[in-house]
Amino acid sequence: MAERVYCDTSAxxxxxxxxxxxxxxxxxxxxNAPIAISxxxxxxxxxxxxxxxxxxAIDPRTESILFSTFLEEIQSGHLVRHFITENMWEGAVHLLxxxxxxxxxxxxxxxxxxxxxxxxxxxATADRVMADAARELEMEVVWFxx
Numbered sequence: 049m050a051e052r053v054y055c056d057t058s059a060x061x062x063x064x065x066x067x068x069x070x071x072x073x074x075x076x077x078x079x080n081a082p083i084a085i086s087x088x089x090x091x092x093x094x095x096x097x098x099x100x101x102x103x104x105a106i107d108p109r110t111e112s113i114l115f116s117t118f119l120e121e122i123q124s125g126h127l128v129r130h131f132i133t134e135n136m137w138e139g140a141v142h143l144l145x146x147x148x149x150x151x152x153x154x155x156x157x158x159x160x161x162x163x164x165x166x167x168x169x170x171x172a173t174a175d176r177v178m179a180d181a182a183r184e185l186e187m188e189v190v191w192f193x194x
Contacts, residue, residue, distance in 0.1 A: 051084040051128050053077075054163035056156070057092035058174035059192045060085065060127075064093075064114045065100065069174065069192040076172065076190065083172075085122075086162040087131045088155060093118055136161045143181070150181045163187070 055077065062073040077083055094115060101111040121127045139161030144152060152160075156178045163171045164187070171182045172190045179191040 051082045051166075052168055053080045053170045053172050053190070054084040054086075054159075054166060054168040055089075055172040056159040056163075056175065056178065057089050057096060058178070059172045059190075060089065060093065061096055062174060062192060064097075064118065065106070073172075073174075073192050076192075080170075081126050082128050083126065084128050084130060084163070084166050084168045086136070086159065086166075087129055088158055088162070089127075090118075090122075090129070092155070130162060130166045132158065132162065133165065136165050139165060143185075147181050147184060150184070151177055152181050153177070156181070160185070160187070 059073055062070040063077055097106070097111045097115055100106045101108055106114070122129050136158060140154070140157040143157040143160055144154070156175060160171065160178065160182050163182070170188045170190055172192065173179050173182070174192040176191070176193050179189045179193070182189045
């Protein structure tokens with residue numbers, strides 16, 4: 049089965065770390081697997097877990113276990129990693145220019161470009177600005193923010 053959903057890091061983090069909307073994200077991702085992600089997601093996930101560890105929200109052992117679990121889910125095919133292509137970089141540049149009325153962050157534009165380039169029909173995110181920008185592009189969005 050081909051992946052239909054591209055999940056950005058803001059939503060995917062809720063799969064691993066219990067926070068608002070975690071149960072909803074977990075059910076949605078389980079029902080819609082396999083889930084598309086990009087190679088950017090691994091960098092962001094590592095950064096997010098390291099930050100949570102520095103802040104004392106998780107301990108170093110938990111950080112290591114969570115990142116290992118994330119990598120195992122890529123290996124198992126539950127998460128399908130798409131490598132960032134030149135088209136995705138250029139797509140992000142175009143989005144930042146055409147959606148200048150949204151305070152879209154650089155890497156969020158790259159996630160939207162990756163979702164479009166991979167041909168997934170749905171973008172799952174917990175980022176309000178990313179969700180609004182994707183809707184402006186007439187993408188189907190599942191928003192997990194609160």
